[in-house]
Amino acid sequence: MDGLRATTHWAAAEELSRRYPDIEVDDGVLFVDNGRVLTSAGAAAGLDLCLHMIRRDHGSAVAADAARLAVMPLERDGGQAQFIVHEQPGQDGSSLESLLRWMQENVHRDLTLRDIAVRAKLSTRTLNRRFREQTGTTPLRWLRRSRIRRSQYLLETTTHPVERISRQVGFNSPASFRGQFKALVGTSPRAYRRAFQGSGQTVH
Numbered sequence: 001m002d003g004l005r006a007t008t009h010w011a012a013a014e015e016l017s018r019r020y021p022d023i024e025v026d027d028g029v030l031f032v033d034n035g036r037v038l039t040s041a042g043a044a045a046g047l048d049l050c051l052h053m054i055r056r057d058h059g060s061a062v063a064a065d066a067a068r069l070a071v072m073p074l075e076r077d078g079g080q081a082q083f084i085v086h087e088q089p090g091q092d093g094s095s096l097e098s099l100l101r102w103m104q105e106n107v108h109r110d111l112t113l114r115d116i117a118v119r120a121k122l123s124t125r126t127l128n129r130r131f132r133e134q135t136g137t138t139p140l141r142w143l144r145r146s147r148i149r150r151s152q153y154l155l156e157t158t159t160h161p162v163e164r165i166s167r168q169v170g171f172n173s174p175a176s177f178r179g180q181f182k183a184l185v186g187t188s189p190r191a192y193r194r195a196f197q198g199s200g201q202t203v204h
Contacts, residue, residue: 007032009042010136027136029186096120096134100142107147108170113139147171148184155193162189 002022007013013027026032031040031049033056040049047070055063099120103111116139117127131139147169154165166177181189 001034001037004034004037005032006034006037006039007041007045008039014136028184096130100135103139103143104146104150107143107150108168110170110172111143116143144180145184148181151177151181151189152185152192155189165189 001020003024005024005026006016007026007029008016010027013025016023017025027041029041030045031038031052033049033052038049038053040046051063051067051070054066099116102119103116109115113124113127117124120127122130127139131137131142135142137145151165151169154160154168155162158165160168162178163174166174169177171177171180178189181192185192187195
């Protein structure tokens with residue numbers, strides 16, 4: 001796999017990179033298809049990879065049937081980002097758990113790095129360091145992913161227009177929301193909703 005792109009569960013990505021530096025490890029996707037070599041980001045993403053393989057080998061109709069039987073979306077592309085859910089305590093034993101919960105509850109607000117640091121009672125420098133240590137990313141990137149994750153839930157469970165959902169998750173403009181959604185999920189909000197509805201799920 002030297003010179004190839006691969007993924008794995010986010011918790012093991014750093015170790016994989018350390019052990020095999022010639023592999024291009026991408027911990028932000030569900031799966032990677034290199035032709036004969038395919039990798040996925042954990043158990044749930046392995047199901048997405050299985051659907052991808054069925055679609056590639058037998059066509060979309062067969063894959064759609066498999067998705068309906070599995071009660072899961074068909075079109076969660078490999079480029080859809082995996083999200084860190086369980087953050088580990090830092091080296092000093094500190095945990096950002098309460099701060100992360102607060103950020104998730106306030107995704108609709110126009111939060112700045114300073115706002116988050118004030119809430120955490122930390123300097124921005126210390127906040128950035130602890131975020132890197134515990135989540136592998138920055139506060140604002142983590143917030144952006146939380147906003148997108150929340151928008152996915154709203155797209156799956158409501159019939160709210162995309163424009164309304166963009167406001168509900170803290171984006172100043174629908175265009176910005178669509179761009180960020182596409183960058184992280186690999187498809188547009190409308191296409192994501194169609195794929196979810198097409199899997200047999202119910203949208204309220």
